[in-house]
Amino acid sequence: MSATSAQADSGPAISAKRGAISIRGITRIFAGSVAAVDHVDLEINAGEFFTLLGPSGCGKTTLLRMIAGFETPDKGRILISGKEMQDVPAHKRAVNTVFQSYALFPHLNVQDNIGFGLRMRGMKPADRKKRVDSIMELLQIGQFATRSAAQLSGGQRQRVALARALVNEPDVVLLDEPLSALDAKLRAELQIELLRMQKRLGMTFIFVTHDQHEALVMSDRIGVMSRGKLEQVGPVLDVYEKPRNVFVAEFLGLSNIWPITPTGEHSARAPIGEISITAPLSGDGMAMIRPEKIWIYNDSAAPKDRPNLFFGTVREAIYMGASTQYRIELAGGQSVLAIDTNNQAAERSWRPGEPVAVELKPENIMLVSP
Ligand SMILES: Nc1ncnc2c1ncn2[C@@H]1O[C@H](COP(=O)(O)OP(=O)(O)O)[C@@H](O)[C@H]1O
Ligand SMILES: [Mg+2]
Structure with a gap:
């Protein structure tokens, strides 16, 4: 490819710094299969x-092998330290x-x-x-x-x-x-x-x-x-x-994910009930909250007048040393996954069958696409 096509590329400028890597539209299709690496753009x-x-x-090794020069891309270009790698063999x-x-x-x-x-x-x-x-x-x-x-x-x-x-x-x-x-x-x-x-x-x-x-x-x-x-x-x-x-969301850790229908700019209907969300809502999507971001209370000690407070029963408590993972069944039959740090005496953790309340703070609820 000519030098002028680099300038014509949309996307970030190519860094010529030693060790910088620019991957542009890289694709590798093995005979008789779908693309192992499919139009990947990446600046490192x-x-x-x-x-x-x-x-x-998912194509990790194939992408790495193309950077190393063991595998030839079908499409796209790779630059290392600002230099085009197309004609540079692996050992160079x-x-x-x-x-x-x-x-x-x-x-x-x-x-x-x-x-x-x-x-x-x-x-x-x-x-x-x-x-x-x-x-x-x-x-x-x-x-x-x-x-x-x-x-x-x-x-x-x-x-x-x-x-x-x-x-x-x-x-x-x-x-x-x-x-x-x-x-x-x-x-x-x-x-x-x-x-x-x-x-x-x-x-x-x-x-x-x-x-x-x-x-x-x-x-x-x-x-x-x-x-x-x-x-x-x-x-x-x-x-x-x-x-x-x-x-x-799911690959990177545990999560609670629900489909939602907006009912206002900061409220939506979810299977667990009506929820408030800090991020502005538009269109249908999914609401996600990490289990460690959920507060658990004894049902009698739950704070009053807070949004996203739901009552339920502990169904499962998995002790993991530093923390315990709970599955809590809400009144409507839906379950939430919550993780609590074991920073109290062991007898103060919750056991299966106990009534509790959970709080999903509006700022901790993220919007994700399906
Ligand atoms: N030499 C090859 N010939 C045919 N298919 C390959 C070859 N190498 C990898 N693949 C296929 O490409 C896809 C991505 O493989 P790979 O890059 O090894 O994935 P990962 O490293 O993420 O496990 C897989 O479907 C794999 O079967
Ligand atoms: Mg691999």
């Missing part, structure tokens, strides 16, 4: 921790990829695995050692330097895989579910380490996961994908608190 900032989140099969891109199960060379020890790429590039042994040592220190794997890759645990192998990518000092690091195979505790540790490392090194990270919790913990911004399309892109807090549609 230099030095950003960006997460692609979506269910299995300033990009390194870490996969879920990374094939280390079993016959090489840890430091030789990490330094392999640098050796191929012809870096002098002394310079290579300096680079390898410093990355091993950063990832706390120095004590395994001479151990063979086959003698490492899962967590250690992923650290080495990460070191292998980072030692090349790429502008962009692509991570395709690199922590999915690890147990919960190790995974939580590596999440925080990865985050610290990314901030310290200032590289652009594109992290792929199907795990909403992981996405929330790690990212500056996330892009939620479904069936080859980006459903919503934004800072973590925005996407969680103000999901655009039902898919994003």
Whole structure:
């Protein structure tokens, strides 16, 4: 494509900053199937921790492979650091990829695995050692330097895989579910380490996961994908608190969602009854409230004269340590899901069969499209 077509593009200006990525109308259709990636437009900032989140099969890996240059788009363009990637082969891109199960060379020890790429590039042994040592220190794997890759645990192998990518000092690091195979505790540790490392090194990270919790913990911004399309892109807090549609709301956490018919600018009829909503209403849609945003009271202690106060009975109480998740059946037969922090003595939580009131504050009710 010519330089003039870049200016003719609508959309944001292309950033030439090192590590910035511009994805424009990218599409990949595999033979005999629907588009794995379908007209995706995405701007990723230099030095950003960006997460692609979506269910299995939604096109995350395909998109990542096109950025890396392992897969050729059928349509659209990708620019890295302001440069068109169309004719740039994978090994010439300033990009390194870490996969879920990374094939280390079993016959090489840890430091030789990490330094392999640098050796191929012809870096002098002394310079290579300096680079390898410093990355091993950063990832706390120095004590395994001479151990063979086959003698490492899962967590250690992923650290080495990460070191292998980072030692090349790429502008962009692509991570395709690199922590999915690890147990919960190790995974939580590596999440925080990865985050610290990314901030310290200032590289652009594109992290792929199907795990909403992981996405929330790690990212500056996330892009939620479904069936080859980006459903919503934004800072973590925005996407969680103000999901655009039902898919994003449900994929990113627990939610109560009801169809509504407006009865005024700030009121609507929902299956649970008439509700007040702070956001201005227009047309039919869905109302969404996160369970942790619902207040629960003993029915006799419920505040008077508040909007969106509903009475019901606890039907289910699932104790989760720090919080308890309740299913509360309202007088009309509809249920709401509410989560309460266990910040009181255990005997002060609610039990199945107890009468309660719930308050859905109007400002906590979001409007989402179906
Ligand atoms: N090489 C391929 N040939 C045919 N279909 C593929 C190929 N790679 C991926 N797909 C299909 O493209 C879709 C997206 O796959 P993928 O990008 O791997 O999703 P994800 O990483 O989100 O799980 C899936 O339907 C998958 O079956
Ligand atoms: Mg994948």
